[in-house]
Amino acid sequence: MPPFGYEGVKAPPSPALFPTLKSSFTRNGAKASRHVNIRHTSTKPKVLVALYPDPKSGYPPNYARKDIPKIESYPDGQTVPSPKEIDFVPGELLGCVSGELGLRKFLEANGYELVVTSDKDGKDCEMDEHLPEAEVVISQPFYLYYLTRQRIDKAPNLKMAITAGIGSDHVDLDAAMEHKVDVTEVTFSNSISVAEHAVMMILALVRNYIPSHLAIIAGDWAISDCVSRAYDVEGMHIGTVAAGRIGLAVLRRMHPFGCKLHYCDRHRLSAKVEQELDLVYHQSPQVFVAICHSFFACVHVAHVFRIWFQIVTLSPSTALCIQRPSIFLMRS
Amino acid sequence: MPPFGYEGVKAPPSPALFPTLKSSFTRNGAKASRHVNIRHTSTKPKVLVALYPDPKSGYPPNYARKDIPKIESYPDGQTVPSPKEIDFVPGELLGCVSGELGLRKFLEANGYELVVTSDKDGKDCEMDEHLPEAEVVISQPFYLYYLTRQRIDKAPNLKMAITAGIGSDHVDLDAAMEHKVDVTEVTFSNSISVAEHAVMMILALVRNYIPSHLAIIAGDWAISDCVSRAYDVEGMHIGTVAAGRIGLAVLRRMHPFGCKLHYCDRHRLSAKVEQELDLVYHQSPQVFVAICHSFFACVHVAHVFRIWFQIVTLSPSTALCIQRPSIFLMRS
Known part of the structure; x- marks a missing residue:
């Protein structure tokens, strides 16, 4: 909190x-x-x-x-x-x-x-x-x-x-x-908050939550239109770019959803944590985003991406480790 | 799926x-x-x-x-x-x-x-x-x-x-x-989907997601107005009324969020599952909703409630086990 x-x-x-x-x-x-x-x-x-x-x-x-x-x-x-x-x-x-x-x-x-x-x-x-x-x-x-x-x-x-x-x-x-x-700064003060927010956005994007909610508000309950873009996250490939305080918290929270979890980071997590969360490690974001076969997973990555983009630019040495063109490497 | x-x-x-x-x-x-x-x-x-x-x-x-x-x-x-x-x-x-x-x-x-x-x-x-x-x-x-x-x-x-x-x-x-x-019916076919949806709604309600999203869409980014009703779920009391296929799936998914988890059901879960998810069991919904000290937790309960209301009415014998007046027992 x-x-x-x-x-x-x-x-x-x-x-x-x-x-x-x-x-x-x-x-x-x-x-x-x-x-x-x-x-x-x-x-x-x-x-x-x-x-x-x-x-x-x-x-x-x-x-x-x-x-x-x-x-x-x-x-x-x-x-x-x-x-x-x-x-x-x-x-x-x-x-x-x-x-x-x-x-x-x-x-x-x-x-x-x-x-x-x-x-x-x-x-x-x-x-x-x-x-x-x-x-x-x-x-x-x-x-x-x-x-x-x-x-x-x-x-x-x-x-x-x-x-x-x-x-x-x-x-x-x-x-x-x-x-x-x-x-x-107040290190860790809102990391869990951001992680909760990222999980919420992953679910909302995959499940087409806000467009469906807006349809109801408009008095226009067209089920087909809502569900034709709605999926479950179960079984999807979900990834975080970096797995520090926020990224690891996102991965922990996504674990019970039955997804296939990926991460990339300059610092690898311990084998114990990788095993506990069944994580797939990728050395570079480029490989990471290209290997995700799920379009929606890539959208999530892009979202976590933006959050992380702020984090990785904390120091000039990491500012360029992830760049916008990576998004275009994602498979659709 | x-x-x-x-x-x-x-x-x-x-x-x-x-x-x-x-x-x-x-x-x-x-x-x-x-x-x-x-x-x-x-x-x-x-x-x-x-x-x-x-x-x-x-x-x-x-x-x-x-x-x-x-x-x-x-x-x-x-x-x-x-x-x-x-x-x-x-x-x-x-x-x-x-x-x-x-x-x-x-x-x-x-x-x-x-x-x-x-x-x-x-x-x-x-x-x-x-x-x-x-x-x-x-x-x-x-x-x-x-x-x-x-x-x-x-x-x-x-x-x-x-x-x-x-x-x-x-x-x-x-x-x-x-x-x-x-x-x-096709038992279990969309239970996980409903559980994902319930977790998404819990997060969205606690974090004031949709009102904040609508503020941005309206070009009216008033941070104070968005955050004055936004919280983290971490540490909150979250409960499900019944813990069958959907309820247990919700509890499993909420577990890594660091909440205090409650459930009530006519059938108690195994001690192993209760211990694994650190669950507090309540015999009746009335006691269950009254004991939740968190206002927001109660709102979540009300939401899971509505989803479960459909489930518990599957047979006439369970149709009346949860009634609307229970909601008014919730502490604010």
Whole structure:
């Protein structure tokens, strides 16, 4: 369970690519920014946080669940974050502007100034305005503030770039190293969430779920049209590109479905795990995608692909290990 | 993999309940009926089949997949149907009027007349018209022709009512027994398909998948609105009402998700299976639904519920074992 309540969503379209969508990111103008002290002459060290806007209906007064399961540790035994105390109720929406990641009380008690805003893109955005004084910059995988070399050059006080989640491909790592900026993430925090999402999408794609659901909503229950593209995953070839925290979690969850499971990775899993999950190992993605005889399996691969594409680009050395042309090698 | 290609869809709304939808069931009027010999004086024994209309775009010229996995046996070791030969390509859409369940060649070679129609409801429907001469009546779980006592009384030649799938609650079993009509189904044929569908729906409900998908389609990527109702299933209490072919398959598939699994059933599973899947057994659905502390778990239960409601009503003796009021016992 990710600590910040933003599990289960994919990256938003970039406003630069979809300028007409930009208004939706800032429509909650009244709550788009929350900071007590906006004097740029403040002597307090500044923590600058980019979070997505509050829900259109306002910050939730209550939730679908009264509580959330307490996760004690990650599947590999790694412990979950264990702060001494928190001043929010687990399950509350912390990833939006009003949620403030639950950090205000903690930071202000420790002498920091906290600036939270959803205005992170374009010329004269609020994040850029505060950047020169920031010691810490935080943003999220689904609402990234890109720390380019140009921005890092403009942030002489910057000591740390934190991802409230997983990933660092929004930070120019070379520039960060040159400026001695620590780049950190909350490793494993939403890996299981992504794995659940991948399994859900595999099932939904194979079973033609959403088109069938939409047909019902439209009052147009045409069974033939729904089922002519619907299959079971049982017996299909399903693969993951890489089998780290997310990939292995996907494979574990797909195992009881009676599929033929494949993976490729630079690091091979143990023989014990391969045997337990009856995995077929492929050395390269190219061979991997070409060998999948099932068209639908390849579509799944493409989906896991996209998720993994984000993961494998964590470091420049792995960024090019999977490239788009691989998709065209898939057998139809 | 069900043999007739109609896996993964739920029962259509009854035209009697939703009269405005009826047109969608018969819009393919031109292909609504296929039978070579419509003389009611035919001396050949008649097989009468109700199938849903062809796709709106016509019978598929090709499919998303070139082949489908070959399933050798069901999970309990039961063998799959093994006809000596078939004259269709596995994966072709057989459940609609043009698909004819792949039976025409076989039946005509054996001296039967085959009548296939989608006109199965209302006064003067084609199924009723042919019923008096039918020796065999076939329909499907998602496009049922109800063999009521009144209809069975009008079918003096009827020897067999076949469900092309699973279920017999559309047949008046007492009337069938009195008239010595065999009532048969293809046990297990789509149980795994339903289990996959249930797991998919559990994930989609917990993760708020469809509302989030629709938000993207509408060009309205409001992250807060999507995630404020999105959770992980990890650690949740998930239950099935009954743990037979479908229920046990759901529990097996949910096991690697790290949930707390519950079930209730009149027949308890073996200690070995309970231990393997770490199952909590409940004697009654009432206790079962009340003990689930998770609101979302209860929603899942309600979903599995509806699927199971169809299953448990297979025989009158079990029809009342689960009743709607149980849902209101669920803790929120």
